[in-house]
Amino acid sequence: MNPPKEFSFAARLIAWQKSQGRHDLPWQGTGDAYRIWLSEIMLQQTQVATVIPYFRRFLAEFPTVTALAQAPLNAVLERWAGLGYYARARHLHRCAQQVAAAYGGHFPETPAELAALPGIGRSTAAAIAVFAFGTRAAILDGNVKRVLARYFGIEGFPGSAPVERRLWALAESLLPDADLEAYTQGLMDLGATVCRRSRPVCENCPVRPECVAFRKGRQVDLPTPRPRKALPERKTAMLLLMDEHTLLLERRPASGIWGGLLSLPEADWDAANQAADALAASHGCRILARALLPEVRHAFTHFRLNIRILSCRAEHFHGERAASEGHKDFPDRLHQIWLPRADVAKAALPAPVRRALAAIVAEDS
């Protein structure tokens, strides 16, 4: 037996969202499907505070879905650099092109059509449909999983298939008949500001009375943490070939870590010096000095990466550099490029590489 409608989970969440929720985020209050879509993609696995500056810069450079569709992929990656999960940027670009070509620059309105576009899954499709078109559809992101796992006392890692199926069913069953925007936003606001992973503020929660986790004092245990494996380790050597004004970068393959970004040419850990000599020869350079930098150790979520950087000061032989090869995944851009040192800050570089380069270049000059 459901409680009377005015006291339902959805009704109290909607009321709470209107008085206590977030209303001033840069993508709110527009109804612009392009902005809503862009924000939803950026917000996948990424916190609001991180997204906001990227969202503003992105919108300033690509004001419409058509403008985004017409931009070269590298321009998109440059604006995305530092945000992570770069497949999102490639899918975003493809999605814009499909919306421009197949829908005349207007996003489709149904969750099914939206979910058929690159980078848009079930939850993101629902969020766009709700916020842009007022559709009645359920989302299930990290916030909602946490809220529901606690409220219903659901055991088991929410990412596992059986638990996720259950959560989807609950999310669908709780949907109100109206006010979908406030309800959907309220779920995420509650998860982000009250029903936080650590130190939840239960005294501010509008649905506390029925919350199983609260009643049993199990907020700390729910949701059940992910079962963890030991992180694998990877080693790589990166070659920094530079002269007074420029440095050599290489486009990474479209798939895998840092896919599609620029980075330093890589070589075998043990053969870095020979590789640097070969690289210099192929570019008509002579290496004047080289320095092996202390090993850099990055802890990613999914593995550990140990990097050695062999920094080579080079001098040109013939004044003209060897032709760079094209890259099958990026036909509009070169596989290897010489980048002006001054442009390191705005290039599409992974964050650790950009930081390392900035330090080395500053030291060298």
Added chain:
DNA sequence: GAGGCGTGGTC
């Protein structure tokens, strides 16, 4: 269906 994929914040 399980594994891969970034970065920055929190404790």
Added chain:
DNA sequence: TGACCAAGCCT
């Protein structure tokens, strides 16, 4: 300091 995770999706 290292473990853990955040407005998930694709392969």
